Amino acid sequence: MINKKNSLIIFIVLIVGILFTSSVMAQETVELEMWHAWTGQDAFASEVLLPKIEEFQENNPNIKLKIQVIPNDSYRTKLRTQAAGGQIPDIMQTYPGSEVQPLVEAGLLMDLEGIIDYWTDDLIPRDSLSAYTFNDKVYAIPAKVNYTHFAFYNKDMLAEAGYTEWPETYEEFKVMGDALKENDIVPISLGNKAKWVLQSIYISTIGDRLTGIDYLEDVLAGERKFTDPAFIKALDVIKELADEGYFNKDANSLNDMEMRQAFYQKRAAMFFGGAWDIGGVIETAKEENMNVGIATFPQIEGEVAPKALSGVTGSAFSIRSGLSEAQKEAAIKFLKFFYSEETYVDLLRTGSFVPAKVDLPADISPQFQDVINLVNEHQIGPVYDAVLPINLIQTINNGLQSLTAGEITSEELAQKMQDNL
Amino acid sequence: MEHIYKHKKKLIYLGILPAFLLYLGFVIVPIFISARYSLVEWNGFSPPAFVGLENYAEMFGNNVFWRSLKNNMVVVLASVLGQVPIGFLLALLVNQKIKGRHFFRTIIFMPVVISAVIISLVWSMVYNYNFGLLNNILNFVGLESWVQNWLSNPDIAMFSVAAVIIWQFVGLYFIIFLAALQTVPDEILEAAKIDGAQGWKRTLYITIPLVKDSILASIVLCISGSLKTFALIYVMTNGGPSHATEVMAIHMYDNTFNGMKFGYGSAVSIFIVVFGIVLVTIVRNLFARFEN
Amino acid sequence: MKNQVKKIDKLKKIATYSILIFFALINIYPIFWMVMNSFKTENQIAINSFSLPESLNLSNYISAWNAVSLGRSFMNSFIVAGISVIITVSVGSLAAYFISRFEFPGKKLIYSFFIFGLLVPIHGTLVPIFILMRNIGLVNTRISLILPYVAFNLPLTIFILSSFMKSLPKAVEEAAIVDGAGYLRIFWSIILPMTRPALATVGILNFVYNWNEFSFALVLINDSKLMTLPLSLSLFSGQFSTDYGMQMAGLSMALVPIIAIYLLMEDQLVKGMSAGAVKG
Secondary structure (H helix, E strand, O other): OOOHHHHHHHHHHHHHHHHHHHHHHHHHOEEEEEEEOOOOOOHHHHHHHHHHHHHHHHHOOOEEEEEEEOOHHHHHHHHHHHHHOOOOOOEEEEOOHHHOHHHHHOOOEOOOOOOOHHHHOOOOOHHHHHHHEEOOEEOOEOOEEEEOOEEEEEHHHHHHOOOOOOOOEHHHHHHHHHHHHHOOOEEEEOOOOOOHHHHHHHHHHHHHHHHOOOHHHHHHOOOOOOOOHHHHHHHHHHHHHHHOOOEOOOHHHOOHHHHHHHHHOOOEEEEEEOHHHHHHHHHHHHHHOOOEEEEOOOEOOOOOOOOEEEEEEEOEEEEEOOOOHHHHHHHHHHHHHHOOHHHHHHHHHOOOEOOOOOOOOOOOOHHHHHHHHHHHOOEEEOOHHHHOOHHHHHHHHHHHHHHHOOOOOHHHHHHHHHHOO | OOOOOOOHHHHHHHHHHHHHHHHHHHHHHHHHHHHHHOOEEOOOOOOOEEOOOHHHHHHHOOHHHHHHHHHHHHHHHHHHHHHHHHHHHHHHHHHOOOOOHHHHHHHHHHHHHOOHHHHHHHHHHHHOOOOOHHHHHHHHOOOHHHOOOOOOOOOOHHHHHHHHHHHHHHHHHHHHHHHHHOOOOHHHHHHHHHOOOOHHHHHHHHHHHHOHHHHHHHHHHHHHHHHHOOHHHHHHOOOOOOOOOOOHHHHHHHHHHHOOOHHHHHHHHHHHHHHHHHHHHHHHHHHHHHHO | OHHHHHHHHHHHHHHHHHHHHHHHHHHHHHHHHHHHHHOOOHHHHHHOOOOOOOOOOOHHHHHHHHHOOHHHHHHHHHHHHHHHHHHHHHHHHHHHHHHHHOOOOOHHHHHHHHHHHHHOOHHHHHHHHHHHHHHHOOOOOHHHHHHHHHHHHHHHHHHHHHHHHHOOOOHHHHHHHHOOOOHHHHHHHHHHHHOHHHHHHHHHHHHHHHHHOOHHHHHHOOOHHHOOHHHHHHOOEOOOOEOHHHHHHHHHHHHHHHHHHHHHHHHHHOOOOOHHHHHO
C-alpha cells in the first residue's frame, strides 16, 4: 500500500542504498602517490620496470598511481625538501644505507616485516636485504644488485703493450701500465668529477679486498679503526695509481661521459666502471669494432678477501607509514606484483644482476653470461657509500679527490675518517 | 622639486604596496624562517632541536667554509673588474652606427640564456688537459710552460671557473649599459664634440658621469650575483676538486641537501645575506663619497 | 690633419670590429656545438662530440618532444614565465617610479628593503617556501611558481628601473604637472614610454630567469602535467647514463623562444627618448 509513511520509508531505504553503494564504490578506488627516478634512459628501467608499473595499472583499474618521475640527481633534494615540509609520497623509491636510514629513524616508513616472508621464503635471502634493514626490520625490497667494480679494457691495446691476458697481480698490472705509458697511452681513464667514482668503484673493492668484507661494520661498531694499516694500504694503492700517472692527470674534472669517451676514442686502454656500464660498453664496442674485455682488479699483495667485489642493492620501493588500510593493501599488492620472480628474470635479460635466486633465462647474451661467470667467481662486499653514515661518505669522497690531487697523505685521510666517526 | 598635493603620500604608499606585499610574503618571510632554522639542528626528517648559535660557531670554525668565502671573493673581484668594464666597453662599441649591430647585440647577450649544462660541457672541453682547445693553442704557439691542469689543479681551478662566469654574464651588464647609454642625449654628445672632446676623453668625462647610476647599479648587481653564484659551478665542477671551487652557495647546498644539516645550511644562507649587506653598503658609501 | 683623423677613425673601426667578432665567435660556439650534437646519435656523441653531424638527423628532436611531452612543458613555461614577467614589471615599475622620483618618509628604508632581496640565495629559501605554499594550500599549482618568481625578481626589477628613472630629467614631469596631470597619468603617459629601454631590459632578464628556473619548480610541482621546461629537460638524465642527443635537442628547442623574445625586445632596448620630451 503506497501511502505517505511507506513512501517515506522506501525513499529513505533508497537513499541509504545509493549512499552505501556509492561509498563502497568510492572506497574501491584507492589513490597512491608514487615517486621514482627511472627516467627511462637505462635499459633495466625502460624495458622492465616501467612496463611493469604500467601493467599493474592496467590490471588494477581501481588503484590509481599518481606517478612523479624525478631524475636521480634531483631526487634527494626534492624528497628532503618536501619531507622537511612534512609531506612525503605514499610509495617512493629509496636509496640504500644511510640514505634511507634517517627516514626510518624518523618513523616515516612502514616496515615490511608483516609481509617479508613473501620474498624471504624462497626468492631473496634475507642477507641480500641488509642495505634496507635496520633494527632487524626490512624497509624496502630491491630490484637489482649493482656491482660497482669492473675493468673494461681494450684487448688490442693491451696486446700491443705485450699483454694478451689480463694481469693476475697488481705488480704485473703496474708493469703493464708502464708499458702503456711508454706508448703514450693513458693506462686508466678516470672521471672523478662526481666524487663517488673513486669511492664506489675503486676503494670499495680495493678496500674490501685488503681489509676483508666485515671491516666497515667492525669500524662502525668500534672494533677496528680507519687507521688500520690494511685500509691505509688501500688508500695507498689509489694514491699510487694517481701519482705514477696511471690515471689521466685531469681525472677530478672529468665526468663519466668524458671518462668513457677517452676509452672509446682509444686514448686510454681501460676504465673502471660498474654493472651499469656493461650494456653500453658491449654495444659501443660492437659499433666501433673494439675488442673489449671485462675483468676485476688484479690481486694485491696482502689481500684478506681476494675475491671481494663491491656491490649494493638498489631500485627499491618503500612504503610510507600512516597509510589507510585500503592504501596499505594496495601498496602491498603493488610491491608483490612489482618484485616478482618474473621481474627478476626479465631484469637478468637486460643485463642486470638481481638479489633474487632465480634461474637464468636461456636467452641472455653470451657477453653477459661471461660477466655472470666472472661475478660468480667473486664474493660480494660492501660499497662504502651504502654502509657509511653521511658525514663519512662526504669525508671519503672529498678525501679521495684530495688524495689524488696530492693535497693529503693516506695516513692523514685515514685519521680524518677516524676523527669524524 | 616638491609636489604639494595632499593625498600624494597615500598614493605613493599605495603604489608601492603591491610590490611590497609580494616581496614581503615570498622573500622576506622565507628568509626569516630560514633564520629560525639556523638556530636548530635538523636533518629534515626528525624533529628539530634548538642549539642556539652552535651552527654559526661550527661554520666559523670550518676551514671549508672559509675557503668557500675566499672563493666567492675571487668571483666578486673577477666579476666587478671583468664583467662591468667589458660590458661597458661592448655597450659603447655596439652603440655606434656599425654594421650588424643587431646581430652583435643578440650574440653578446646569448651566453646569459644558455643552460649551465651546455656551458659546462663546452668549457670543460676547452679546459681539458690533454685535448682541450686552450692547451692546444698554448702548445701551438710555443707556450708549453703555460699549459695547466685548468680544472683539476686545486690551486687554479677557481680562477678557471671564474673566467667562465665572467664570460657568461658579461651580456647582462652589456644590456644594462646599453639601455643606460640611451639616456645620454645625442645633443650633449654633439655639443661635446664641438667643444673638442672626442673619443676616450668624451667617454671618460661626459658619458661615464651621466651613467654613473647604472655603473653603481651594475657593481651592486655584480656583488650580489657573485655572492649567490651557484648553478654554473655546481654543474661544472660540483665544488671540486675537494672544495677548491666550492663557493658559499654550494657549501650551503651540499650541507643542506647532501649532508642533511638544514640548520647549518641555513646559517650559511644567513651569512651570505649579511655579508652581502655589508659589502653593498660599503660600495654604496664609497660611491656616495666619490660623488661629493 | 684630415688624413690623420681618417686613419685613426679607420683603426678604431678595425679595432671595434675585431673585438666584436672575437666575442661573437666565442659566444656562438656553445650554441653551435649544442645544435651540432643534437643531430647525432648517442654513440656518435660518445665517440666524438666535436665532429660535424653526418646528416641533419631529426630523430632526437622527435624523441625528445614525445618522451617528455615537451609541448606541454613549453606551454607551462610560457604561462608561468609570461604571467610572472607581466606582474613583476607592472608592480615593479610602479614602485620604482615612486621610489625614484619622489621624496617621502621611509623612502631610503623601503629602497634598501627591496635591494636586500638581491642578496638572498634561493636554495636557502626552498624549504621555507615549500612550507609556506603547503600551508596556503598552493603546492603543485602554477601560482605556487609565479609568486616566488615575481617576488625574487622584484629587487632586480626595481633596482634597474629606479636607477634608470632617477636619471630622467625632471623637466618632463614639471611641464605635465603645470598642465594639471595626476601622477598616475604622468607615470603611464610620460615616464613609462621614456623608460622603454629599461623596461625591455628587465622584461628580458625576468623572462630568462623564469624560463630557466629549476629549483623552485623541482620542489613545488608534483604533477607531471604542470612541469615546466627545465624540469622536463632534466628527465634526460638517468641514474647511470644521460641521453645526450635528446638533451641537446631539447635544450636547442628551449633556446628558441628566448631568442625570439630577446629579438622582440631588443629593438626597444635602444629606442632613444623622443626629442620632444627632452626639449620640453
